[in-house]
Amino acid sequence: MSIVKLKLPEGIHCESHVFRSDEYAEIVHLFPESIRELARNLAQELSTASPQRKASFLAGRLSAIHALQRFLCPEEQLKSVMGRTAQGLPIWPVEFIGSITHNMLEKNGLAIAIIAQKNQYASVAIDCETIFSIDHANDIVKLIASENELRLGERMAIEREKWLTMIYSLKETLFKLLFFKVNRFMPFEAVEVLSVDEALELACLMLTVDWGDLSAGQRFWLNVEKIGLKSLGEQIVCFGTLERTNIED
Incomplete structure (x- = not known):
């Protein structure tokens, strides 16, 4: 059962896990038995990575597998999720698409995965962030935000x-959502946040340049929710979907 409850559209499943950076060995034991050895091997392959990186990777994949299981995805197909594309993205079973996000605050972490079926959605995306410190916000403001924003x-x-x-x-979510269109992550100035309705938990973003065959000026609506977790504090969770009836890939 996911600890994070999001107002997701019909046909999308979400699973999440709270973890600690020193618990990656314990996370391995939460995988289905047929995948446990693969998870253990992947942890060993990440031997040069920090404990935080290992735990985040495994918790994200574990969340994705649990979400796929809610679709009754065959266990043999679940193994593909443990792999990565050349861009480092998960390899989803052929009939599914998904998105994973994870973040850390000191030794505590949160991983969330959302999964959908390809015959209904062209793309799904999710991003979760702990509220920035004021120092970090000031350090990156010129990189991520326009004067209008x-x-x-x-x-x-x-x-x-x-x-x-x-x-x-919001921008990270849109980058993930439209990655299949341009096969690369765009710079922050390639999109602008036009409005946020906190009551409806909706945000409108506009492309400021062409993204492949998507024209500058095109607008997208994303969901933005705030959640509170005892171990991590307040979180911003953004997610978006593209139904196949709305966009062709």
């Missing part, structure tokens, strides 16, 4: 660190 946050009277976290997470 900063003025929008001021008009909405949202705390600067929370607003910049939201901008970052």
Whole structure:
């Protein structure tokens, strides 16, 4: 059972796990028995990675597998999720698409995966961020936000660190959502946040340049939710979907 409850569209399953950076060996034992050895081997392949990286990777894959199991995905197909594309993305079973996000605060982490069937959705994406510290927000503000976006946050009277976290997470989500269109991650200035309705938990983003066959000026609506976790504090979770009836891949 996922600890994170999101207002997801019909046909999308979500699973999540809270973990600690020193628990990657324990995470391995939570995998289905047929995949446990593969998970253990992958942890060994990440021998040069930090404990945080190992735990995050495994918790994300574990969340994805549990979400796929809710679709009754055959266990043999679940093994593909443990692999990675040349860009480092998960390899989903042929009939499914998905997205994984994870973040850390000191030694505590959260991993979330959402999964959908390819015959219904062209793409799904999710991103989760712990609210930035004010110092970190100020360090990256010029990288991630335009003057228009900063003025929008001021008009909405949202705390600067929370607003910049939201901008970052929304853009990361859209980058993931449209990756299949351009096969690369775009720069932050390639999209602008036009509006956020906190009551409806919806945000509107606009492309500022062409993304492949997607034209500058095209708009996308993403969900943005705030959740609180005892071990991690307040989180911004953004997600989006593209139904096959709305866009062709």
